[in-house]
Structures are given as structure tokens and as C-alpha cells.
Amino acid sequence: MQQFEKIPATVITGFLGAGKTTLIQHIIKNAEGRRIALIVNEFGDIGIDGDMLKACGNEDCGEEDIIELANGCICCTVAEDFIPTMEKLLKRDPAPDHIVIETSGLALPQPLVQAFNWPEIKTRVTVDGVVTVVDSDALAQGHFASDEQAVNDQRSADDMLDHHTPLGELFEDQLSCADLVLLNKSDLVSEEELARIEQRLEKEVQTGTRFTRSSEKSPVPVKVLIGLDSAAEDKGHKSHHDKAHDNDADHHHDHDAFVSLEISLGEIADVKQFVAGLSGVIEKNKVLRLKGFAAVQGKPMRLVIQAVGPRIDSYYDRLWKEGEQPATNLVVIGKAGMDLDQIKTSIMDAI
Ligand SMILES: [Zn+2]
Incomplete structure (x- = not known):
């Protein structure tokens, strides 16, 4: 059977200390x-991220699944390294279900996002979204990072860094590429x-980029961050933690409360x-x-639809299986207070 399923990739950017x-440890722990x-x-010498992640002690987090790009800035070495x-x-078998790329805050996100258009990558991977993590506490005090000196040390430690972009400009780039901005350390x-x-x-930010609050004590649900679970009908499992967060507006958190809505429809006529x-x-x-799948009139293949903030992607991934009823099933996630009835009606009208 023809398979064109693409692996979603999330790019996470933000300065050292954000x-x-x-956040990545949280994603791995909740990968189910x-x-x-x-x-x-x-x-550079101060990079400790890789070791910290390896030390997370989670059995889902195998060492072979963590790849360090240690040869300089990810955007400067895109072709040779990334x-x-x-x-x-x-080429791995089995292939990963999701790829998370953590960039250093000194990297320019745009060249990295463009690398996903490389022919061998484009056919296999789809950019799930760019998540920019900002340090609310530092920003409140007029800084880009809680320790700007450490960020500058990181810069001088990297002799492969081809650009000397000022922090202010790097910050603007991180924001202009974002599909989702996490106002982290919101509890402070x-x-x-x-x-x-x-x-x-x-x-x-670009029009449509979403903001959400998060803190170490109450991180944002993984399905909001990287879309895991939002196509629950396909993968079959759903986290208890996330379930507890659905429709959970009164339960106090430092992050926003989220709601989700599942919609089932028939075939769509015009993609x-x-x-x-x-x-x-x-x-x-x-x-x-x-996120979800759609059945399209006259097409034997399933259409994948996924969107985060302003980014919306759709492509055919595989034939409908024998005995599988072609249908359109979508999951919509937003902040509590979102008008679910209105959304449902508008999507049904769009068909
Ligand atoms: Zn670079």
C-alpha cells in the first residue's frame, strides 16, 4: 500500500534560560x-542541555533518540549538519513518530525552517510548528534573557557562528517565525x-500567532505544544493528564485552561x-x-489536515484501508471560553 505519512517536526527556539x-523533558515524559x-x-562549553535531557531518567527517553548537533550553530551549519x-x-526503522528540534537562541530560525524544503526531507516531514519560549520574568525586567551574560558567553564559545546578530534582532526573529509563543515563567x-x-x-509576530502562558509547575498540555493526541482517533490513546485538562476552567493553573472539540463530518467536496x-x-x-483527517469526494486517499496558529498544512497520506469508512474527523483545541458551538457550525458550513 502506498504510504506518504509525514513525520511532524516541531522547532523549539528561545534564549538560554528561557x-x-x-519544556522538552515535559514533552518526552508525556509522549505515552x-x-x-x-x-x-x-x-560551546556551556552547553549542558544534552546531558540534562539524558539524565531525565524516563524509560521512554532512549539515548539513541537524542541527537546532538555539536558542530556549531544550527542555522550556520544547516547543509553540513542538520x-x-x-x-x-x-532512514531509521521504525521511524520516529515526532521530531523535536531544540535550537539555541542564537540560531536564526528562518534558515532552519527553510531546510524542511530540502527534497528528501520535504516528502517525509512536515513542520508541525515553531514554538518560541520567552522568559516572562526577564522581559518584565527589561531583558531578553534572565542571564544575558550567559547568552553572550554562549555566543563567544561558538567559533562556527557566522552571524553576529544582536540579541534584540535574534529575539525579533524568534518571534516572527513563531506559530506559538510560550510566555514561560508566568508564575513569576x-x-x-x-x-x-x-x-x-x-x-x-505574524498575524495568527498564538500566545499561551506556562510555568515549570504547570506546563502547557503536550497536545497544545506539539499536537500529540489531537488526532486521537488515529493513534488510539489519550492521556489522563490531558483529559483532566479538557474543559477544566476552574482548576487553577499558571497556564491557560484549554478546551477541545471533536467534529465528525462526511466527505468534503472542495479541498x-x-x-x-x-x-x-x-x-x-x-x-x-x-488537526485531523478528511475524506474527499472522488479521492481514494485520506487527507491530513493540521494547523497551529497561522500555519495550516494539508496533504494526502495514505489510501483508506479496506473496511475503513472514509470520514472527516477533526479535533480543535483552544483556550477556555472559545465559542465551541460557533466553531462547529462554521466548520460544518465550510464543507
Ligand atoms: Zn547560525
């Missing part, structure tokens, strides 16, 4: 048996300050029109994530 490693391959761009690593990873900052930060950062309709729904309702 909380990327903790799905194989996550991790590419870490550790370089692309061959991805190609090797794609007042509500008013968080609102001010969000307002300020909104000017730096372009349907995707445009979904795009409108996402924009209007500030949907964080939308």
Missing part, C-alpha cells in the same frame, strides 16, 4: 509510548505585566475551499490547534 530543556526523536543544538542528520533519522510575573508583555510581543474555511475559523476564534 525554559526550553524543561510515541517515539520522539530529539535534535539538540548544543555547542540535513544529513535528518536524512539519517528518516503579575497578570498585568503578562498582559503588557503579550501586547508588546504581538507587534513582533481548497474547505481549508480556506478552516483558516477563517482558526483566525476568527483564535484556535490554537486543529
